Each structure stands twice: as structure tokens, then as C-alpha cells.
Amino acid sequence: MTVTGTTPLSAVAAAADTQGPVVVTDVSAADLAGITKEVARAPGARLADMFADGTDPVMLRLVWALDSDQRYLITQTPIDTDDYPALSDIAPAAFVEECEIYEQFGVRPVGGKPLNRVAIPPPLGQGDIDLPRLGRAPAELPQDVHAPHVVGGQAFEFPFGPVRQVGVESLYYGLVTSGEEVVDLYMFTWHKHRGLEWRTQGKTPAQALFHVERAEGLGAVANGWAFASAAEAALGIEPSAPAQRCRAIALELERLYNHAAAIAALCQACGLAVGRAAAEIALEQLHRLNAAVFGHRYLFGVVDIGGAVVTPDTQALRAGLPDAYGELRRGGEALLATNSFVDRLEATGTVTEEAARRLGLVGPVARASGVAVDTRLDHCYGPYPGQLRLPAGQPGGDALARLKVMLDEVAASVSLVNALLDPVGLEQVGGSDLPGRSGPRSNTSGCEHSANTPVRTRPGRPTGRSGLGWAESSRGESLAWVELDSDGLIRRARLRPAAVRNWRGFDDACRSQNVFTDIPIIEASFWLTVAGLAR
Amino acid sequence: MPQWFIRGLRRGIVTTRYPGHPDSSVSSLPSPPAFRSEALARPAHQRAAPRPFPPNPYGRGAAPSAATVADLLVAVCPSGALRRDGDTLVFDVGACTACGACRRAAPDAVVSSGEFELAATSRSALVKRIPMTAGAAA
Amino acid sequence: MTADIAIEERAAAELRREVARQFGRSLHIRTLDTGSCAACEQEIRLLAAPHYDLHRLGFFFTPAPRHADMLLVTGPMIRAFAVAASKTYEAMPEPKLVVATGACALGGVYPDDAFTYGRVDGVLPVDVWIPGCPPSPLALLQGLLVAVGRLAEKVSGLSFIARSPEGAHEDATAGGAA
Numbered sequence: 001m002t003v004t005g006t007t008p009l010s011a012v013a014a015a016a017d018t019q020g021p022v023v024v025t026d027v028s029a030a031d032l033a034g035i036t037k038e039v040a041r042a043p044g045a046r047l048a049d050m051f052a053d054g055t056d057p058v059m060l061r062l063v064w065a066l067d068s069d070q071r072y073l074i075t076q077t078p079i080d081t082d083d084y085p086a087l088s089d090i091a092p093a094a095f096v097e098e099c100e101i102y103e104q105f106g107v108r109p110v111g112g113k114p115l116n117r118v119a120i121p122p123p124l125g126q127g128d129i130d131l132p133r134l135g136r137a138p139a140e141l142p143q144d145v146h147a148p149h150v151v152g153g154q155a156f157e158f159p160f161g162p163v164r165q166v167g168v169e170s171l172y173y174g175l176v177t178s179g180e181e182v183v184d185l186y187m188f189t190w191h192k193h194r195g196l197e198w199r200t201q202g203k204t205p206a207q208a209l210f211h212v213e214r215a216e217g218l219g220a221v222a223n224g225w226a227f228a229s230a231a232e233a234a235l236g237i238e239p240s241a242p243a244q245r246c247r248a249i250a251l252e253l254e255r256l257y258n259h260a261a262a263i264a265a266l267c268q269a270c271g272l273a274v275g276r277a278a279a280e281i282a283l284e285q286l287h288r289l290n291a292a293v294f295g296h297r298y299l300f301g302v303v304d305i306g307g308a309v310v311t312p313d314t315q316a317l318r319a320g321l322p323d324a325y326g327e328l329r330r331g332g333e334a335l336l337a338t339n340s341f342v343d344r345l346e347a348t349g350t351v352t353e354e355a356a357r358r359l360g361l362v363g364p365v366a367r368a369s370g371v372a373v374d375t376r377l378d379h380c381y382g383p384y385p386g387q388l389r390l391p392a393g394q395p396g397g398d399a400l401a402r403l404k405v406m407l408d409e410v411a412a413s414v415s416l417v418n419a420l421l422d423p424v425g426l427e428q429v430g431g432s433d434l435p436g437r438s439g440p441r442s443n444t445s446g447c448e449h450s451a452n453t454p455v456r457t458r459p460g461r462p463t464g465r466s467g468l469g470w471a472e473s474s475r476g477e478s479l480a481w482v483e484l485d486s487d488g489l490i491r492r493a494r495l496r497p498a499a500v501r502n503w504r505g506f507d508d509a510c511r512s513q514n515v516f517t518d519i520p521i522i523e524a525s526f527w528l529t530v531a532g533l534a535r
Numbered sequence: 536m537p538q539w540f541i542r543g544l545r546r547g548i549v550t551t552r553y554p555g556h557p558d559s560s561v562s563s564l565p566s567p568p569a570f571r572s573e574a575l576a577r578p579a580h581q582r583a584a585p586r587p588f589p590p591n592p593y594g595r596g597a598a599p600s601a602a603t604v605a606d607l608l609v610a611v612c613p614s615g616a617l618r619r620d621g622d623t624l625v626f627d628v629g630a631c632t633a634c635g636a637c638r639r640a641a642p643d644a645v646v647s648s649g650e651f652e653l654a655a656t657s658r659s660a661l662v663k664r665i666p667m668t669a670g671a672a673a
Numbered sequence: 674m675t676a677d678i679a680i681e682e683r684a685a686a687e688l689r690r691e692v693a694r695q696f697g698r699s700l701h702i703r704t705l706d707t708g709s710c711a712a713c714e715q716e717i718r719l720l721a722a723p724h725y726d727l728h729r730l731g732f733f734f735t736p737a738p739r740h741a742d743m744l745l746v747t748g749p750m751i752r753a754f755a756v757a758a759s760k761t762y763e764a765m766p767e768p769k770l771v772v773a774t775g776a777c778a779l780g781g782v783y784p785d786d787a788f789t790y791g792r793v794d795g796v797l798p799v800d801v802w803i804p805g806c807p808p809s810p811l812a813l814l815q816g817l818l819v820a821v822g823r824l825a826e827k828v829s830g831l832s833f834i835a836r837s838p839e840g841a842h843e844d845a846t847a848g849g850a851a
Contacts, residue, residue, distance in 0.1 A: 121753035131787050162757050163705055166734040167718035170706040170754070191753055192708050195788040206595045210613040210634075214782055217712030217807065235593055261715060264722075274539040280722035281549055284810075287719070291563040297809060298712045301634050304594040309639075334538050529711040550726045553811055554824055564809050569835040614781040614806075626833055630781030632806035646835045652827045653804045654816035656685075658779070658794070660829040661802060 021379060022233070022468045027075045033085040035075065036062065040091045044068035046373070047360050048501075049479050050087070050097035052079075052105045053492040055135050060084060060101070062094075063468065063479065067378040072468055079107050082139070086112025093360030096504055103142060105135035115142040119534070121190045132198050134492070144188060154178045162191045165520075169530040173507075177516055185510040185519075187503065192534035200493040205231035205305045205482065208490055212480075213300050216497045216532030218261075221247065221254045222473030223480070223497050223532075224303035229381065230482040230493075231305050233467025243307040244383040245420050249317070250294055250302045251471060252413040252420070257286040258474035259406040259413075260328055262527035263335070266403060269520035270344045278331035285324035292316040314421055325414045332407040345400035349509040349522030352397055361505045363476020363498050364409065365526055367393030368401035375472040382471070383420065390416075399525035473498050475528060499532030561651050565633035568626075570608075574644035575624055575667040579607040596639050604644045605667055611640040622667050628653060629661035693822030695768060696742055699731045700821055703741035705761055708748035708789060712807040713775040717745060725810045732817055738764040743820065746797060747774045749783035750790040758796050770820050773799045774813065776806040804828075 027035050039045050049063040057078040064073040077084070086109035088095035098109045099118045108115070120131050122141070130137075156179075161172035170191055176184035196215045200208040205228070212227045213220040225247050232238060239247070260283040267275035287297040293312045294302050301309055335341055351361065356369040366373050372392045376384050391408035394401040466483035475498035485491045509522050551558045579601040591597065601607035605624045609617045616630035617637070638645045655661045704717055720727045721734060735741050738761045750758065762771070773793040776782050779802055785791035793799055803816035818824035 121751075124752055124755075162754070163738075163761050165736055166702070166704050167714050167721075168704075168706075169709070169711055169714055170757075191757075192706075192748075192751060193753070193788065194708055194749070194751060194783065204593075204597075206593060206597060207613065209595060211782075214710045214777075214806075217710030218715065220712075231593075237593060261718075264718075274543065277723050278539075278542060278546075280719065281546065281724065284549075284719055284722055284724040288560050288563070291560075291565075295563070295635070296565055297716075298807065300632075300806065301595075304591065304596070306591050306593045309595060309635075330542065334542060337538060531709065531711045549723050550729070551724060551811070553814060554818060558811055561809070561811060564811075567804070567833065569833045571835045614776060615784075616781060627781070628828060628833065629779035629802055629804045630776060631804060632776045632781055634806075648831070648833055648835075650828070650831060651805075651809060651812050652815045652824075653808075653812060654819040654826065655802045655804075655828045656689075656800065656819065656826050657829075658799070658802055660826070661779070661804060663831070663833045665832075665834055 021070065021381070022072045022074065024074045024076065027077045029077055029079055029081075029084060032060070032075075032077050033087070033090065036087050037090050039064055039073070039075075042066070045073075046357070047091045047093045048072070048362075048477065049481075049494070049496045050094050050101070051481065051494045051496075052101045052107065052135065053483065053494075055105070058101075058105045058107050058135060060107070061481070062087075063481070065373075065379070065477070067373055070379055072379065072470070074468065082106065083108045083110045085110055088112050091360075092358050093501075093504070096500075099142060102138050104133050106138040108138070117142045117144050118189050119193055121193055132195060134198055134201075155183045162188075171530045175516070175519075180515050182510050182514050182516060182519070185507045187507060189503070189530075189534055192530050194535065196535045197493055197495055200490050202489050204489060205235070205484075208493060209303070209305065212493075212495060213303075215495055215535040216499060216529050217298055217300070218258055218529050219254070219473045219475065219478060219497050219499070219532055221250045221299045221302055222471045222478040223495065225251060225382075225471035226469045226478040226480040227482065227493070227495065228303050228305050228469065229471070230467045230469030230480040231484070233469060234465040234482050234484045235305070235467075235488070236465070237306050239307045241383060242311075243304075246308040246311055247303055248383050249312055249417055249420050250299050250308075251473075252417045253286070253290055253293065254299055255413050255474040256325070256328075256410060257283060257290065258527060259410050260286055262406055262524060263328075263332065263403065265524035265527065266345070266399070266521065267335070267341070269524045270341055272335075272338065272341050275331065275335050275338065275341060278327070278334065282324055282328035282331060285320070285327060289317070289320040289324055292320060317417070317421065321414060321417060325410070328410055329407075332410070335403070336407075342400060345403060345521065345525070346398060347513075348399040348518050349514060349525060350396075350398045351505050351509050355505065355508050356397070359504050359508065360501055361476070362501050363473070364402055364405045365502050365505055366476065367391075368405045369393075369397035370395050373477065375470050375477045379470060388416075399521055402525040475499055475502060475532075477501070495535055497529075497532035497535070499528040499530075500535075502526060502528050503533050562649075564651055565635065566647050566649050566651055567628050567631045567633050567653070568635075568637050568645045569648035570624060570626065570665045571644050571646070572666050572668045574641070575603065575605040575608075575665065576622075577604050577644075578602065579604050579641075595636060598640055603667075604641050607640055608637045608645065611636045620664070624665040624667055626663045626665055627661060628663060629655070629658060689822045692768070692770065692820070696770070696821040699733070700742045700817075701733050701735040701740055702743045702745050702817075703735055703738050703761065703765070704745045704747070705758060706747050707754045707758055707778075707793065708751040708783075709775065709777060713747035713777075716807045716810050716813060717747070717774070719810045720813055722810075725814060727814065727817070730814070730818070738762075739766065741765050741769070743770040743772060743817075744797070745772050745774055746778055746793045746799075748793075749777040749780075750793050750795050750797075751788060752790060755790070755796045762797050770800045771797045772801045772803060772816060772820055774803050774816070775808055776804060778802075779804055781806065 046065045048065040060077045099115045158175040162170040172188040264279035353370040356371045469480045479496040481494040483491045599610045616627045778793040780792040783789045801820040
């Protein structure tokens with residue numbers, strides 16, 4: 001898959017159809033800035049991720065999503081010295097990753113903004129426990145984020161967190177406010193860092209899946225699928241068609257419950273108790289449906305490397321989905337007819353199309369700002385039918401547009417599940433000859449193995465192979481990159497849930513002419529997790 | 536607002552009657568395993584039923600080599616909830632994520648306990664000792 | 674030695690009675706996330722949803738630790754979180770309860786290492802442990818009721834040994850092998 005010579009874009013063009021959906025190309029450190037500039041300027045190119053691995057030299061990898069070409073382009077650059085040209089000047093979306101790479105690998109971007117502490121918590125000063133890093137420790141620890149302007153006059157800083165409201169994840173942000181208007185907001189994102197990428201090292205991909213699913217519990221299927229397909233690409237295997245459909249059904253169920261939860265949170269933030277109750281009834285129904293269909297309320301343990309562990313109880317799905325969907329749909333219609341609620345969302349937390357593109361936002365947040373990115377359409381993977389039609393999004397970029405996008409996607413997800421249920425393969429694998437059909441967990445007969453038997457796509461041992469995987473989570477594109485050693489153990493795994501991407505739009509949205517009390521609404525309309533960000 | 540009122544009336548009461556009455560939704564929840572003592576000391580390769588399809592060598596169910604069924608269960612548990620102590624299988628219900636890996640690895644030795652009321656006032660009350668008594672089934 | 678255990682058990686029973694007297698009718702809960710994956714948080718939020726409605730049982734969520742009787746802790750207690758966790762606990766008035774929620778908090782997901790304590794009791798004294806990944810809202814309800822002494826603890830009486838009758842005929846070779 002590695003293509004050398006000429007420029008990456010011409011390499012992509014030359015790769016044509018023979019190269020598959022991922023093109024890897026080498027870029028020298030000297031060419032890095034120039035080539036990044038060229039790719040960033042190309043229409044339809046979006047910097048999806050940037051990460052490093054190794055120590056001597058540190059290998060810097062940029063993942064570009066060329067959405068109109070249905071391809072990912074990975075440029076890999078060995079960094080022999082301690083620094084490289086700052087890329088966030090060219091592609092502003094790279095700033096968070098530049099900070100993270102400095103913390104984890106000790107290589108510094110030259111000429112960019114001052115670096116922030118984003119990933120690894122500060123030393124605790126007790127017994128000098130040195131936190132493990134993926135590479136070399138930086139020469140000097142970066143400092144916490146601070147307001148980029150002088151606070152004085154009418155504005156003051158209001159620290160909020162890390163312990164927040166009931167049933168809400170821990171997050172610490174500094175709020176600069178004049179009393180009502182939000183002047184600035186900056187986040188401290190390292191509190192929940194659990195070293196998950198570090199934890200996967202030396203494990204088999206199947207062992208690592210346990211932690212990958214628990215990196216972000218509300219994105220277990222999407223992140224698990226992205227990770228599994230990265231590992232599959234590295235191993236040279238492919239899941240069977242029934243297994244792909246099984247994953248896709250789980251993924252849509254995950255999207256449904258996440259959107260229901262987001263709508264409930266929006267109602268709570270607006271103080272609309274009836275709306276919240278309606279959304280929570282639908283949410284609980286969807287969780288119960290998950291448990292009945294896949295044996296887990298949060299769909300943990302569905303995805304496997306090379307397949308799917310459990311097959312869905314299609315009968316329970318057909319029986320339960322219309323009811324839960326009807327509840328959510330009627331709730332959504334009533335919400336859009338409740339003027340006090342709609343007024344509260346309108347012009348709240350606006351993300352402009354320009355900002356969404358500049359920051360590389362994904363998922364419903366991007367789609368509500370007029371940036372139609374969806375890996376189910378833009379990057380072929382999984383079992384999605386060729387004529388897949390999904391809602392394109394909404395203009396406006398405010399919380400109301402995000403709500404409308406979610407409601408549209410709920411309807412689309414239900415019809416997608418029904419389409420995925422139709423093919424005969426799933427029915428056969430779902431096991432019609434089983435005695436007790438109370439739940440998939442009770443079936444331990446061989447039917448699950450047929451879905452879980454991978455197809456070999458490449459002969460030979462998986463020696464030092466790597467692969468990229470992706471899936472469209474309820475929050476947007478989830479990416480994973482896995483490199484295996486000659487024993488098939490993970491040398492480096494990169495997890496990039498959609499939350500990592502979209503949190504960088506959150507402070508922007510809060511800053512845009514909003515007042516203090518809008519922040520819970522904006523947070524609910526983004527519906528991100530801190531766990532996925534800090535992983 | 537009237538549409539909310541009508542909605543609420545039409546919806547009726549959904550609230551569980553737990554703890555006064557059992558709740559039917561628990562039947563599909565994952566629950567920690569329960570072990571058949573008599574099956575734990577058997578050689579791991581002795582399976583109750585032949586598998587019609589080859590197991591996935593890359594997946595979570597890929598069974599490592601193990602001498603006894605108990606060792607196999609310890610090896611497949613992703614959360615370290617199982618360990619062996621001589622002729623006893625020590626099961627930490629607190630560490631169990633009810634993922635079902637043990638049940639899939641040895642369906643003849645492990646069943647679902649169906650328990651969900653698992654709160655304990657001491658951590659040690661969650662650590663269970665399962666004797667590996669061979670021949671109990673005879 | 675046995676005398677010590679008897680004294681401890683008496684003290685524990687006395688404490689349970691006292692907790693039931695103090696908190697049996699109404700209890701205010703503060704939640705604390707020390708590194709969960711967000712699934713436990715969602716289950717906790719659902720406790721207040723119409724399907725579970727924990728208010729009917731006299732439980733209430735409170736945003737301030739100063740008003741809280743119980744700290745519902747999720748996550749493996751990230752080391753960077755120890756200060757925030759201790760401060761939250763100290764801000765609560767006496768008497769107070771700590772409930773560790775979910776497999777992370779009980780030591781099933783993360784080990785005791787440089788990033789996490791691996792268990793909530795690395796920092797806070799835990800009164801009740803609720804297993805599950807994540808514990809369902811019903812499991813949480815049972816845990817809350819156990820914590821205030823309104824339901825008896827069930828798990829200490831369970832053996833997790835399957836004594837199913839089909840064991841004898843399901844595998845005819847078992848007898849021969851033994």
C-alpha cells in the first residue's frame with residue numbers, strides 16, 4: 001500500500017482503484033511543511049488525525065480523509081531531530097495533536113503556539129511516580145491551558161469542575177466571563193487520562209478490545225469496530241458478511257440510544273421536564289432493546305477481531321424497535337412544536353461552517369454546520385448498501401440544527417436497521433433452529449462461530465503490519481490505527497474516538513455570543529464524552 | 536403544552552415496581568457466571584459438544600492452551616476476576632464484567648447465574664471460592 | 674481473634690441500624706466520576722428517569738457535596754483525581770456513605786498502577802460495593818437500598834456454584850472420566 005515518489009496527492013491519483021481505501025506514503029521531514037500545505041489546500045481533504053510512534057526516530061503520521069475520493073491518505077515522516085515544523089499554522093486542527101505528541105514523544109513543533117498540557121496529568125509530587133509515556137519524555141513539561149488574553153476590567157475567571165453536576169462526567173474548564181457573557185472558555189482535559197493507548201501495547205488485538213470498548217462506553221461499538229478493522233487490516237483478514245451486518249446493526253442501535261440520551265440532556269438543560277421524561281422513556285426502551293437483542297445495554301462485547309461475538313436476536317429487534325422509535329419520534333415532534341424550547345436552542349452555541357472545516361469537526365456537529373461528512377457514505381466499509389441514503393445535515397450550526405440532525409438520523413438509523421435485517425444472511429446466522437430465543441447470550445451453539453469466522457485476505461504471517469480502521473459513531477468518524485509486531489502483539493495502537501475531534505469545537509461554540517447558562521445546552525447538543533477525549 | 540399532557544396520559548405509568556415486585560426487564564441483562572464444580576477439573580480439551588464451525592483464531596474466543604477447564608477459564612477472563620488457588624477456583628464477582636467469555640469458552644462448565652442483586656457491604660463478600668471437585672456428577 | 678470478629682460484627686450491625694434510622698426515609702446522593710467510561714454515568718442518570726424514578730424511594734440527587742449523605746463513585750480512581758475525590762468526601766457532613774459503582778471502581782478493569790489506584794478504596798472508605806459493567810439501574814437501586822439498610826445484602830449468601838440437575842445427564846462421560 002505504500003506509495004513513494006512525487007507528491008502524496010499525485011500518488012493517490014496514481015493509486016487508482018488498485019490500492020484500496022487507504023494510501024500510505026513516505027514524506028521526508030524536509031518536505032513535511034510543503035506537502036501538508038499542498039494536501040490541506042486540496043478540495044475535500046480534511047486532517048482526520050495526527051499521531052506518532054517509536055523513539056529513534058519518532059515516526060510522525062498524518063491521517064488525511066479525502067472524502068470525495070473515498071480514501072484515507074497517511075503520510076509518514078521520520079523525525080530524526082527533536083523538532084519538526086509546526087503544522088497547526090497550516091492545518092489548525094493539528095494543534096491538540098501537536099501538544100499530545102510533545103507530551104508523549106518529546107518532539108516539539110517549531111514556530112507554533114505555546115503548547116498546552118492535554119493528555120498526561122501533572123506530576124503528583126508524591127513518591128515521584130513517573131507516568132508511563134508512549135515514547136521519550138519531553139525536555140520540559142508543558143503547562144496547563146490558560147486564557148490567551150489578559151483578564152482584567154470587567155471579566156473574571158470562573159473555574160468549573162472537575163467534579164460537576166450529578167451523573168455527568170468529570171471535566172474541568174476555566175470560564176472567562178463578564179458576569180453573563182462567555183468571553184472565553186478553556187478546558188483541562190487530562191483528569192480522566194487512563195493511558196489506554198499505552199495499555200494496549202504488548203497485548204493481542206482481541207485482549208485490547210476489552211479496554212478499547214471501555215475507553216468510551218457510549219461508543220463501544222463504533223470504537224471497537226474501528227479498532228477491530230484496523231487490526232484486521234494489519235492481520236490480513238476480513239470479517240464475514242453476516243458479521244459485518246451484525247456490527248452495523250449494533251452501531252445503529254448505539255446511535256439511536258446516544259441521540260435519545262442527547263435529546264434527554266437537551267431537555268434537562270432547558271428545564272423542560274416533560275420532554276426529558278419522554279426522551280428518557282425512549283432511551284430506557286432502547287437500552288432494554290439492546291439488552292434483548294445483543295445481551296448488553298451498552299452493546300459491549302459485540303464486536304470481535306475478525307467478526308462479531310454475538311449475533312442479534314432479530315425477532316426481539318423486529319418486535320421492540322418500532323415501539324422505542326415511535327416514542328422517540330413522537331417526542332421529537334412534540335419538542336419541535338414547543339416554542340419555548342425551540343427558542344432556547346436557536347442561535348445557541350453556533351459553530352460556523354468555516355470553524356467546522358478549520359477544526360476538522362465530524363459527525364452531527366459538522367453536519368449541523370453544513371459540512372456533510374459521514375464515513376458510512378464517504379469511506380466504504382462494512383456492509384452498507386451501495387445506494388445508502390442518509391440525511392445530509394442542516395444549515396445553521398446552532399443547537400437547534402444539531403437537534404434536527406439528530407432527529408433526522410434517528411429516522412435514518414431505523415430504516416437502515418430494517419434494511420440490514422432484510423438480507424437473508426443475517427437470518428440464517430441468527431439461528432432459527434435454537435431452542436431458547438430469550439437472548440443471544442443463551443445461545444452457545446455453533447451459529448455464532450459462523451459469523452465469527454474471518455475470511456483471509458492475505459497469506460502469510462502478520463509481520464510488522466499496520467492498518468487503519470474507521471466507523472461512523474453517533475458522534476462522528478471514529479478512527480483507529482494498529483501496528484502489530486512479528487508475534488501478532490500490538491506495538492502501537494492509536495485510538496481516535498470522535499469526541500477527540502469535536503471537543504475542540506466546544507469552546508468555539510461557547511465563545512460565540514453566548515451567555516453562561518447556555519453552556520449546559522451546548523454541551524448536551526454536542527453530546528460528547530470526556531472519557532473518549534481523555535482515554 | 537397540551538400535546539405533552541395528552542402524551543403523558545396516553546403513555547401511562549412505566550415505572551418499575553421494584554423492590555416491592557420483581558421487574559421483568561432483568562431477564563435479558565448480562566449476569567455473572569455460575570460454575571459447575573464437577574466440570575472444572577476436567578482436561579480443557581474435553582468439550583461437551585463438538586463445534587460445527589472452526590473457532591476464530593484472532594478473536595476473543597481464541598482459547599489459550601490450558602490443562603484444566605478451570606485454567607482455561609482463568610486464561611480467558613479479560614478482567615482478572617478468576618484465579619486458581621490449589622483445588623479451588625476463586626471468583627471475584629466485583630471484578631466480573633459479565634462479558635460471557637468464560638461461558639463461551641466452556642459452556643459445559645459455566646452457566647449464567649441470572650443474579651443482578653449483587654451489592655455487598657464488604658468487598659470480601661464478593662470473592663467466592665468454587666471447589667473443583669472431580670466426579671461430583673457421577 | 675473470634676472475639677474481635679464478633680465485636681466487629683456487632684459494631685457493623687449497630688452501624689447498619691443507625692444508617693437505616695438516619696437515612697432510611699430520605700437520602701441525598703452526590704455522584705463522583707473518577708475515570709469512568711461514561712456508561713455508569715448514564716445508568717445513574719437513568720435512575721431519575723420515569724422507568725426507575727428513585728424519588729419514589731426517598732432518594733434524591735444533590736449537586737452539592739455539602740448537602741449529600743452519600744457519595745456514589747464510579748471509575749477506577751485515577752491518581753490525578755485523588756485530591757478532588759478527597760475534597761468532595763471531606764465536604765460532606767457526617768454521617769456519610771460511600772458507594773463504589775461498577776467494575777472499574779471494584780478493581781475489574783484497571784490495575785493499581787501509575788495512572789490509577791484501580792479501585793475506589795485506594796482513596797475513599799467504601800461502605801457498599803455494586804458490581805456490574807455497568808451496573809443496571811435496577812442493580813444500582815438494590816445497592817442504594819442495601820446501603821441504607823432497607824434491603825438485606827443478598828450476594829454474601831450466593832455461592833455461584835451451578836447445581837443444575839441437567840448436569841448429570843447432559844454429559845454422560847463425566848462419571849466415566851472421574
